Amino acid sequence: MSKKSTRKKSPPRVLHEGRFLRFMDRGGWEYLERKGASGVVIVVAVTESREMVLVEQYRPALDARVLDMPAGLAGDRPGEEHEDLAEAARRELLEEAGFEADSFEFLTEGPASSGSSAEVLTLLLARNCRRVGPGGGDADEDIRVHVVPLAGIERWLADRRKAGVMLDPKVYAGLYFLQTRLGV
């Protein structure tokens, strides 16, 4: 039997049970999974004035500040998966960035890092976002909010990266959807 068919038939096995993450193995392939959450939502947030709402925060995994779209975990309420994702998106956009939107439109979903993680992301579009609070996250977070005009944003992102802030490549996936949905 080949290694790949062994992998498919192998049940997952816990290598180490963490508090928030679980280190797993399936047929010799190692990966992690998140505990106590059904998914991760990422909000592609744009204002009526065609600005993208981004957040920047220190990330212990990288020991660096990282620039990304507002994002967070979705809870795990069986039978309420869809509502739950939009609700999680609404909550994260408000808590992290201090913005509100009327609706959250499904864009795509898929693995965060398919070689090493079972986590699945859902991208949602929030149009006509408006500032209603300071943002900044909860007591544990120290989030800087950026409201960046779409005209010239690629240069702005590259400059920020050159200044030492890490940039999540998924921001460009967000820009793809803004280009195609808003005709930017």
Add this chain to the structure above:
Amino acid sequence: MSKKSTRKKSPPRVLHEGRFLRFMDRGGWEYLERKGASGVVIVVAVTESREMVLVEQYRPALDARVLDMPAGLAGDRPGEEHEDLAEAARRELLEEAGFEADSFEFLTEGPASSGSSAEVLTLLLARNCRRVGPGGGDADEDIRVHVVPLAGIERWLADRRKAGVMLDPKVYAGLYFLQTRLGV
């Protein structure tokens, strides 16, 4: 002292040493890091006929087939970081997809999943890709190669996802760069 400043000052600690990955903690924040590789390259590959080259394979972490851009690990040769990334991109494009390109142009780099991983991705653009072999990966891999016309690709991707194949959202980041670099 607040929790966030504790995290910044905390040294990383190994929770579990795997064969390929290491499960880590920094000040109460859990994440993984990859062993024996300096980075991950992702190839945004396009043919002269404006088709995007994508790969589909079974991923044990998700127990599902995943559609993604050709990608792989870059080795760790100090002082040769740049050359090494382009060389890794060339190797992965050939092994996984069976395609060659004249050059690999840096697009962006950043964290794969900043909440739970120290892994950093580098996206490289490969223009004028041409088929020179079967692709399919090494003996352990079972990779299906897709050569998809950019005209209509968003519908094709959505259909593939509805058919049960998971789609890495970073493919849309690749499409952003193709739109802006090729004027698609």
